[in-house]
Amino acid sequence: xxxxxxxxxxxxxxxxxxxxxxxxxxxxxxxxxxxxxxxxxxxxxxxxxxxxxxxxxxxxxxxxxxxxxxxxxxxxxxxxxxxxxxxxxxxxxxxxxxxxxxxxxxxxxxxxxxxxxxxxxxxxxxxxxxxxxxxxxxxxxxxxxxxxxxxxxxxxxxxxxxxxxxxxxxxxxxxxxxxxxxxxxxxxxxxxxxxxxxxxxxxxxxxxxxxxxxxxxxxxxxxxxxxxxxxxxxxxxxxxxxxxxxxxxxxxxxxxxxxxxxxxxxxxxxxxxxxxxxxxxxxxxxxxxxxxxxxxxxxxxxxxxxxxxxxxxxxxxxxxxxxxxxxxxxxxxxxxxxxxxxxxxxxxxxxxxxxxxxxxxxxxxxxxxxxxxxxxxxxxxxxxxxxxxxxxxxxxxxxxxxxxxxxxxxxxxxxxxxxxxxxxxxxxxxxxxxxxxxxxxxxxxxxxxxxxxxxxxxxxxxxxxxxxxxxxxxxxxxxxxxxxxxxxxxxxxxxxxx
Amino acid sequence: xxxxxxxxxxxxxxxxxxxxxxxxxxxxxxxxxxxxxxxxxxxxxxxxxxxxxxxxxxxxxxxxxxxxxxxxxxxxxxxxxxxxxxxxxxxxxxxxxxxxxxxxxxxxxxxxxxxxxxxxxxxxxxxxxxxxxxxxxxxxxxxxxxxxxxxxxxxxxxxxxxxxxxxxxxxxxxxxxxxxxxxxxxxxxxxxxxxxxxxxxxxxxxxxxxxxxxxxxxxxxxxxxxxxxxxxxxxxxxxxxxxxxxxxxxxxxxxxxxxxxxxxxxxxxxxxxxxxxxxxxxxxxxxxxxxxxxxxxxxxxxxxxxxxxxxxxxxxxxxxxxxxxxxxxxxxxxxxxxxxxxxxxxxxxxxxxxxxxxxxxxxxxxxxxxxxxxxxxxxxxxxxxxxxxxxxxxxxxxxxxxxxxxxxxxxxxxxxxxxxxxxxxxxxxxxxxxxxxxxxxxxxxxx
Numbered sequence: 001x002x003x004x005x006x007x008x009x010x011x012x013x014x015x016x017x018x019x020x021x022x023x024x025x026x027x028x029x030x031x032x033x034x035x036x037x038x039x040x041x042x043x044x045x046x047x048x049x050x051x052x053x054x055x056x057x058x059x060x061x062x063x064x065x066x067x068x069x070x071x072x073x074x075x076x077x078x079x080x081x082x083x084x085x086x087x088x089x090x091x092x093x094x095x096x097x098x099x100x101x102x103x104x105x106x107x108x109x110x111x112x113x114x115x116x117x118x119x120x121x122x123x124x125x126x127x128x129x130x131x132x133x134x135x136x137x138x139x140x141x142x143x144x145x146x147x148x149x150x151x152x153x154x155x156x157x158x159x160x161x162x163x164x165x166x167x168x169x170x171x172x173x174x175x176x177x178x179x180x181x182x183x184x185x186x187x188x189x190x191x192x193x194x195x196x197x198x199x200x201x202x203x204x205x206x207x208x209x210x211x212x213x214x215x216x217x218x219x220x221x222x223x224x225x226x227x228x229x230x231x232x233x234x235x236x237x238x239x240x241x242x243x244x245x246x247x248x249x250x251x252x253x254x255x256x257x258x259x260x261x262x263x264x265x266x267x268x269x270x271x272x273x274x275x276x277x278x279x280x281x282x283x284x285x286x287x288x289x290x291x292x293x294x295x296x297x298x299x300x301x302x303x304x305x306x307x308x309x310x311x312x313x314x315x316x317x318x319x320x321x322x323x324x325x326x327x328x329x330x331x332x333x334x335x336x337x338x339x340x341x342x343x344x345x346x347x348x349x350x351x352x353x354x355x356x357x358x359x360x361x362x363x364x365x366x367x368x369x370x371x372x373x374x375x376x377x378x379x380x381x382x383x384x385x386x387x388x389x390x391x392x393x394x395x396x397x398x399x400x401x402x403x404x405x406x407x408x409x410x411x412x413x414x415x416x417x418x419x420x421x422x423x424x425x426x427x428x429x430x431x432x433x434x435x436x437x438x439x440x441x442x443x444x445x446x447x448x449x450x451x452x453x454x455x456x457x458x459x460x461x462x463x464x465x466x467x468x469x470x471x472x473x474x475x476x477x478x479x480x481x482x483x484x485x486x487x488x489x490x491x492x493x494x495x496x497x498x
Numbered sequence: 499x500x501x502x503x504x505x506x507x508x509x510x511x512x513x514x515x516x517x518x519x520x521x522x523x524x525x526x527x528x529x530x531x532x533x534x535x536x537x538x539x540x541x542x543x544x545x546x547x548x549x550x551x552x553x554x555x556x557x558x559x560x561x562x563x564x565x566x567x568x569x570x571x572x573x574x575x576x577x578x579x580x581x582x583x584x585x586x587x588x589x590x591x592x593x594x595x596x597x598x599x600x601x602x603x604x605x606x607x608x609x610x611x612x613x614x615x616x617x618x619x620x621x622x623x624x625x626x627x628x629x630x631x632x633x634x635x636x637x638x639x640x641x642x643x644x645x646x647x648x649x650x651x652x653x654x655x656x657x658x659x660x661x662x663x664x665x666x667x668x669x670x671x672x673x674x675x676x677x678x679x680x681x682x683x684x685x686x687x688x689x690x691x692x693x694x695x696x697x698x699x700x701x702x703x704x705x706x707x708x709x710x711x712x713x714x715x716x717x718x719x720x721x722x723x724x725x726x727x728x729x730x731x732x733x734x735x736x737x738x739x740x741x742x743x744x745x746x747x748x749x750x751x752x753x754x755x756x757x758x759x760x761x762x763x764x765x766x767x768x769x770x771x772x773x774x775x776x777x778x779x780x781x782x783x784x785x786x787x788x789x790x791x792x793x794x795x796x797x798x799x800x801x802x803x804x805x806x807x808x809x810x811x812x813x814x815x816x817x818x819x820x821x822x823x824x825x826x827x828x829x830x831x832x833x834x835x836x837x838x839x840x841x842x843x844x845x846x847x848x849x850x851x852x853x854x855x856x857x858x859x860x861x862x863x864x865x866x867x868x869x870x871x872x873x874x875x876x877x878x879x880x881x882x883x884x885x886x887x888x889x890x891x892x893x894x895x896x897x898x899x900x901x902x903x904x905x906x907x908x909x910x911x912x913x914x915x916x917x918x919x920x921x922x923x924x925x926x927x928x929x930x931x932x933x934x935x936x937x938x939x940x941x942x943x944x945x
Contacts, residue, residue: 015613015839025840026580028927031851033858036743039876041707041716043745044847048620051842054582061610061836065591068606072590085501086594089546095584098557103570104769105905106561107897113559114768120556127538139632139770140825142812150670179812179822183643184673188817228527257525262532277501281587281829282607283597283789285632285771301670317912328670332573332635332663332758333769345553351543354499356535360521361504367524368512384516384524411603416596422813439503440512471602473802481794481806485783487626488616 009472012063016489019050025057048491067472068282069416075438075446079388079419079431080174080222082252082274087349090277090342099341104333108313114337115312118305121344122289125270128355130261131291135300137335141249144269144288145180145216147330151267151292151299152214152243153184154327158299164213164242170199172223172423177216177247186213193425197223197381197390201233208240218247219263220254222423223381224366224388224431234264243267243296251275252362252435253387256355266293272336276343287339298325303334361436362387365443369432372447376454380426387435393428395454400461403428406453408475409467413449499543563766567901567933567940569860571880571924572710572910573634573661573736573758574766577849578928583763583836587829597789597825601804602796607828608803611791614835621741622755623748624777629789630831631774631823634758635664638704638734639671640787640821641754641776645702645730646672647785647820653699659687659709661736662910668704687713689720696727702754706734707747711907711922712877714744721751730754737761738775740878742850754778762841763833773830784810787821852927853879860925863938867945873920880924882907886945889921895944901937 004011036042052060069076076083094100102111122134138144149167156164167181170191178188189207194200199217215237219227227233237244246260246268252275254260260268272278272287280286292300304315304323314334315322350358363386370379370389378394379385393403407417407430419431434443456463468474504512509521518524525534544552562568563576570576587593591606598604598611611629618627631637642654654674656665668674692703703724708714717733724731730753735741738761747755757775764772778786784807792806812819841849857879865872869886885892889906896903904923911917925934 012609014609016616019839019842021843024842024845025582026845026849028845028848028852031848031855033851033855036854037858037861037874037876038743038854038878039714039716041714041745041750041876042743043749044743045746045749047742047746047843047846049617049838049841049843049846051845052839054580054840057836057840058582058586060839061586061592062589064606064609065586065589066606067604067609068591068595069600069603070591071594076596078596081596083594083596087501089549091588091593093550093553093557096554096557097562097564098554098560100765100767101562101564101576102560102768103563103568103576103766103902104574105570105572105909106902107894109894110561110566110897110902111768113556116559117553117556124540127540130536139636140823142822142824143632143636146671146822175812175814175816175819176822176824178817179815179819182817182819183822226528228531231531256538258528258532258534259536262536279593279829280596282592282595282604282832283629283828284825285773285827285830286825287771302666316909319913329663329666330636330670331633331667331770332661336770337768338771341553345549348541348544348549348552349501349546350499352538352540354502354543357499357502361502361509363524364504364509364512364516364521367516371516384518384527407600408602411600416603417600436502436504440505440508442503468602472605473602473800474796474798476601476794476796476802476804478794478804478806481792481804482809485790485806486793487783487790487806488612488619 010063012060014489015060016050019052021050023051023053025052025054074415075434075442076416077418077432077434078416079433080249081419082433082435083280084277084435085437086277086279087346089349090345093345094338094341099337112312115305117344118340119312121340124347125289125291128255129268129291130259132294133292133297133300134289136289136340137301137330138269138288138290139331139336140284140286141269141271141288142176142180143330144290145176145247147290147301148245148267148269149180149184150327151296152245154299155243155296156213158325164211166211167213168204168207168215170217172221172425173216173218174222174247174249181216197225198227198229201229204233205236212240212242214243214245216245216247218249220250220386223390224385225381226386230263249274250387253359255359256352257359266296272339272343277346278339278342285336285339287336299327302326302329358436365434365436365438368443369434369447373450376451388431388433390426391430392426396428396457399457401457401464403430405461405464405467409453409464411468412470413453415446415449561897561902567936569904569923569925569929569937570902572905572922574769575737575761575924575926576766576928577761577926579763579765579837580840582840583833586836587833592829592832598805601802605802608791610832610835612793612803614831615791617835617838618775619777621738622757622777623746624755625780626783627775627777628786629791630826631776631788632827633770633772633774634734634736634756635667636671637756637774637776638664639668641732641756642668642672642702642704643821644754644785644787645732648782649701649729651699651701654701655692655695655703657687657692657705659711660704660706660734661710664734687715692720693723696724696729700727700729702730702732704732704734706736708737708740708878711873711882712880713874714876714878716745717750732756737878739850739853742847743854743878759834763837764830771827771830773827773834785820788823789826849927856925856927856929857881860923860934863934867938867941879926880922882920882922885919885921888918892944893921896940899940901940903937
């Protein structure tokens with residue numbers, strides 16, 4: 001194989017090109033049984049799994065890891081993703097054997113500590129949100145949305161008002177909101193944002209009629225702005241017999257500072273992997289507990305954690321009488337325990353005082369970036385932002401440079417780009433979320449880099465169109481990947497000879 | 499506060515730049531509506547040592563697989579995880595990166611997911627797989643939703659021996675109405691019943707293999723029959739190691755396979771996080787939910803990987819998406835793929851056999867206990883026994899002796915008295931002969 005490595009930048013072949021059928025990095029004893037008890041589906045088949053010895057495995061994955069950007073290595077300003085520092089204490093505690101080696105169906109008497117931990121994190125979440133109940137099981141934010149909307153659906157059924165099928169979703173919402181509502185059979189109606197980046201309340205009212213079921217509103221919204229009319233909206237929704245679901249993806253702007261329960265919401269998911277720092281892990285695992293108001297709490301999914309005088313116990317079957325109004329079950333067992341341990345460790349480390357400082361610093365950092373860049377970039381909206389700041393691409397007009405090019409050039413300057421082209425309501429959007437775990441030095445350097453790049457756009461597009469050039473791989477042909485999908489390695493993969 | 503880098507001076511300077519006097523001015527539009535800075539009934543921040551002490555105390559209250567004699571399965575299994583797996587998944591570049599939306603600086607994640615997709619397809623014997631789901635149960639529910647979209651039919655037939663939680667999750671998530679759902683909870687799978695129930699409204703038949711009670715089935719003829727009626731066969735696997743000794747679901751004719759991958763690389767974690775595997779045939783490619791990685795090349799013609807087929811996904815399609823899923827189980831899929839790479843073909847099959855052997859040995863010993871009967875005609879690494887007393891009572895008594903003896907079926911199926919004396923017992927490569935002898939000794943005492 002030709003060596004095309006450059007310094008620390010190694011090419012790494014795929015596993016199937018380097019592994020061997022006779023290789024293993026695990027020593028096992030030889031089984032000695034004579035006859036199996038598998039029955040007629042027994043087969044000693046050739047699976048085709050290549051193995052590597054331990055040193056080869058470590059090298060393979062270490063070399064792969066070096067092709068990734070990470071929050072540990074640099075500022076990760078992905079708007080709406082809350083890429084904050086992941087404390088290592090949390091990793092250590094999640095690995096305590098009394099959490100990691102506990103089976104979900106052990107007798108309840110043998111896992112009281114695990115149940116107590118779930119109770120503790122529930123108390124924190126209820127207190128911080130000012131809500132009555134919480135269900136811990138949803139596996140991620142999108143499943144939290146599903147959970148909240150299933151509870152709403154069940155509540156509507158309980159009222160015998162199944163005609164209510166309309167769910168209003170602002171055009172700035174995350175794609176998961178309309179997808180969740182539609183997945184459950186609701187009719188999704190999109191509500192336009194107004195010129196201030198908030199939900200258009202007049203348009204909203206016009207769409208509330210006898211079929212109205214619920215609204216799904218993100219607050220702060222994805223433009224990084226607080227929905228100023230939220231209390232009026234909540235009252236309007238309740239007067240019309242509907243429910244207010246709040247997408248809590250941006251809770252980092254409010255935690256310790258404002259209680260969502262004071263805003264009139266009925267259900268909200270909380271991304272433990274955002275606000276409460278459980279690691280994003282390259283795309284999961286997440287965890288999306290949902291808090292509920294009084295009127296929805298009876299419809300929570302199984303299991304339900306309860307306590308008698310001496311012990312914690314779980315109500316696990318949704319036909320049990322304690323939860324006979326429950327909408328059902330969202331996952332096998334009791335949710336993302338490993339994430340609960342990490343999140344509770346994070347909450348306790350910050351405490352009530354520290355969590356307030358979290359939202360304050362997150363909002364401060366975003367506004368500082370906004371103030372420091374507003375003369376050279378173009379903020380999408382006037383006024384202060386919350387924990388993230390949204391720019392449009394007006395500053396690029398006439399330069400030939402597009403948002404994507406600007407983002408790719410930022411990669412060459414050592415940064416992961418901000419969220420781009422989202423929210424959809426702003427042309428060529430650039431959404432910057434610094435989080436509270438960046439130092440002032442780090443933020444100043446980021447600001448300086450953005451300013452330098454923004455000035456450079458005046459020199460022509462060439463530099464930007466070519467970017468990135470310092471990465472292990474350059475811009476990839478995504479159209480080709482989708483048109484002719486190659487989703488796995490094949491044994492007889494013969495590269496077509498030209 | 500150890501995780502917050504801004505100093506008091508920094509904050510003042512920054513407020514100055516913004517042009518406000520204090521932080522609350524940035525929240526003034528909220529303060530106009532509700533009170534900000536509420537008083538919480540929560541403690542203030544704690545040192546690292548204090549937090550560690552508190553959580554360690556909670557952890558110490560639990561019996562776990564390493565300080566007990568452990569024989570529980572039922573969708574979550576105790577296996578030995580090589581030390582290097584946990585070391586690699588804690589590398590910053592894997593642990594603290596986001597979804598690989600910028601492929602130029604995410605090739606590490608994208609390449610291992612491509613390798614993962616290939617490994618999963620090989621294990622299940624299917625054409626393609628996605629980049630993982632939350633867990634096996636939600637993968638199964640998504641498989642059912644997928645089958646409903648493909649067949650444009652609504653009725654779902656669940657075999658009666660699927661893990662009861664899985665049945666509940668499928669019913670909840672894929673929105674099956676009671677009259678569209680066939681399921682009765684008893685011990686043995688009733689193939690004739692399944693054959694009779696399938697008709698022109700059936701979207702899919704869902705079978706767990708090995709089933710909740712541990713029994714293994716060749717589903718080939720069922721697959722053929724299901725498909726002849728225009729429906730799909732979904733095979734659910736909760737113990738992925740069983741695939742080292744069984745015909746693959748693909749070889750039996752499955753249309754979609756939903757698998758729990760926890761057994762490779764991931765601890766039991768009291769139920770999560772886990773990693774769901776979802777595989778299907780090429781022809782259903784555009785109906786599969788979740789993230790998928792595909793191969794492509796860059797502007798210099800160099801091979802690389804990208805997230806692809808996003809036209810199915812919610813961030814592009816919004817209310818027309820195939821599913822609302824937007825996360826996979828990234829780090830757990832990494833642990834899975836590293837463990838499987840370390841094992842390789844030989845190691846995987848060997849580990850599979852060691853599990854079977856362990857269960858065979860336990861069975862031999864357990865059947866010597868008076869009045870204990872085996873209910874299975876086949877099994878992989880877990881089986882169901884009928885006891886002379888209620889399963890729940892037995893398991894509680896055994897726990898007092900430091901033996902986690904299995905799952906009383908009545909914990910999950912509480913409306914069928916016939917199952918009250920049944921427990922499901924698992925034995926894996928981690929169980930020694932001594933463990934088994936202690937199990938028998940304790941059982942003889944409590945029965």
